[in-house]
Amino acid sequence: xxxxxxxxxxxxxxxxxxxxxxxxxxxxxxxxxxxxxxxxxxxxxxxxxxxxxxxxxxxxxxxxxxxxxxxxxxxxxxxxxxxxxxxxxxxxxxxxxxxxxxxxxxxxxxxxxxxxxxxxxxxxxxxxxxxxxxxxxxxxxxxxxxxxxxxxxxxxxxxxxxxxxxxxxxxxxxxxxxxxxxxxxxxxxxxxxxxxx
Amino acid sequence: xxxxxxxxxxxxxxxxxxxxxxxxxxxxxxxxxxxxxxxxxxxxxxxxxxxxxxxxxxxxxxxxxxxxxxxxxxxxxxxxxxxxxxxxxxxxxxxxxxxxxxxxxxxxxxxxxxxxxxxxxxxxxxxxxxxxxxxxxxxxxxxxxxxxxxxxxxxxxxxxxxxxxxxxxxxxxxxxxxxxxxxxxxxxxxxxxxxxx
Numbered sequence: 001x002x003x004x005x006x007x008x009x010x011x012x013x014x015x016x017x018x019x020x021x022x023x024x025x026x027x028x029x030x031x032x033x034x035x036x037x038x039x040x041x042x043x044x045x046x047x048x049x050x051x052x053x054x055x056x057x058x059x060x061x062x063x064x065x066x067x068x069x070x071x072x073x074x075x076x077x078x079x080x081x082x083x084x085x086x087x088x089x090x091x092x093x094x095x096x097x098x099x100x101x102x103x104x105x106x107x108x109x110x111x112x113x114x115x116x117x118x119x120x121x122x123x124x125x126x127x128x129x130x131x132x133x134x135x136x137x138x139x140x141x142x143x144x145x146x147x148x149x150x151x152x153x154x155x156x157x158x159x160x161x162x163x164x165x166x167x168x169x170x171x172x173x174x175x176x177x178x179x180x181x182x183x184x185x186x187x188x189x190x191x192x193x194x195x196x197x
Numbered sequence: 198x199x200x201x202x203x204x205x206x207x208x209x210x211x212x213x214x215x216x217x218x219x220x221x222x223x224x225x226x227x228x229x230x231x232x233x234x235x236x237x238x239x240x241x242x243x244x245x246x247x248x249x250x251x252x253x254x255x256x257x258x259x260x261x262x263x264x265x266x267x268x269x270x271x272x273x274x275x276x277x278x279x280x281x282x283x284x285x286x287x288x289x290x291x292x293x294x295x296x297x298x299x300x301x302x303x304x305x306x307x308x309x310x311x312x313x314x315x316x317x318x319x320x321x322x323x324x325x326x327x328x329x330x331x332x333x334x335x336x337x338x339x340x341x342x343x344x345x346x347x348x349x350x351x352x353x354x355x356x357x358x359x360x361x362x363x364x365x366x367x368x369x370x371x372x373x374x375x376x377x378x379x380x381x382x383x384x385x386x387x388x389x390x391x392x393x394x
Contacts, residue, residue, distance in 0.1 A: 116317060117317045119365070119366065120314045120317045120365060121314055121318060126365065126366060126367070129366065130367065130368055133366065133368060134368060134369075138368070149369075149370055150370050150371055150378070150382060151382070153362055153368060153370070153371040154355075154359065154371070154382055154383060154386075156362065157355060157357075157358030157359040157361070157362050157371070158351075158355045158358055158386070159358070160358040160362070161353070161354030161355055161356070161357040161358030161359075161361075162351065162354040162358075164354070164357065164358070164361075165350055165353065165354050165357070168317060168323065169316065169323060169327050169330065170323075170327065171327055171330060171331060171335070171350060172331075172346075173346055173347050173350070174347055174350040174354070181347070185348070185351055186351060188389065189351075189355070189386050189389065192385065192386065
């Protein structure tokens with residue numbers, strides 16, 4: 001990362017890439033210190049020594065900054081509404097296939113696993129992750145589908161556990177089985193949680 | 198742990214508690230070095246400088262040593278057969294209630310979470326955990342119930358994810374909801390995986 005190397009002295013005008021990286025470095029610090037809920041675009045801009053409008057320009061939303069700061073493969077607050085659209089009776093299947101296809105790519109999966117690793121060992125990261133999860137994932141699904149939050153959490157737990165067994169513990173056969181077999185096995189579970197209330 | 202302090206020079210005869218602790222310290226080292234599958238009671242006895250019969254006397258099985266070495270709250274190879282007995286149509290409910298009641302006690306839960314924490318960050322611990330999981334949990338259930346292994350893994354993933362959300366990430370409402378509400382929500386999922394093939 002060489003974050004230290006990116007830090008410039010106040011007064012020197014950075015290039016565009018420098019500025020973006022500087023905002024990301026500032027965001028990492030602010031999210032770790034304050035968590036997701038209490039972090040603000042204004043506070044991140046202040047930490048980076050730039051105008052808040054510039055932060056908006058690069059990242060649009062606080063979710064967008066968080067996704068960039070942690071190199072997450074997708075912004076759930078943008079992707080989820082697309083997956084939740086379409087026939088309600090197939091929402092389980094769409095969600096399972098999307099998550100397993102996304103995490104099949106190591107480059108997409110690694111930042112997520114890195115976040116899980118640090119969340120299991122660091123209380124600051126736990127708090128930040130919990131708040132982002134609640135705002136960007138759970139609330140979006142709960143509001144869009146009109147289901148009790150606990151049902152979305154059960155669905156999330158199922159998929160989180162599968163991804164941990166498949167890619168971290170790497171237990172067979174779940175580590176090697178193909179995506180479509182897992183879709184067949186798991187979609188009815190997710191559908192039961194997320195289907196009509 | 199003060200494992201170093203427990204190590205004695207060859208020749209000095211230890212008390213009974215010393216011997217048991219010495220075997221446990223040796224087992225931790227052997228499991229970490231060799232994993233669960235390749236570790237043997239004989240190898241652990243050699244590492245501890247005691248007779249294999251003594252290891253058998255204290256712990257009966259390799260699973261028993263592993264459980265003691267990691268301070269796990271129960272030996273799955275002993276507990277699972279009891280839970281799997283009884284009406285097949287209620288196996289999901291029995292398993293969910295057992296796991297959530299067991300992990301409700303922080304003293305029982307902490308060693309399990311400690312194992313998860315080190316498994317997410319340490320490849321040796323991953324291998325050891327994967328092998329123990331496969332032998333002492335997955336194989337037992339698969340053989341007793343006669344189901345495809347992937348179904349047991351899906352059930353394990355569901356419960357693992359729930360315990361992580363409830364006790365590590367502590368997302369609400371799943372962190373605070375009572376056990377019976379979770380049994381009602383989750384038992385049909387586990388029943389679907391573990392019920393009649």
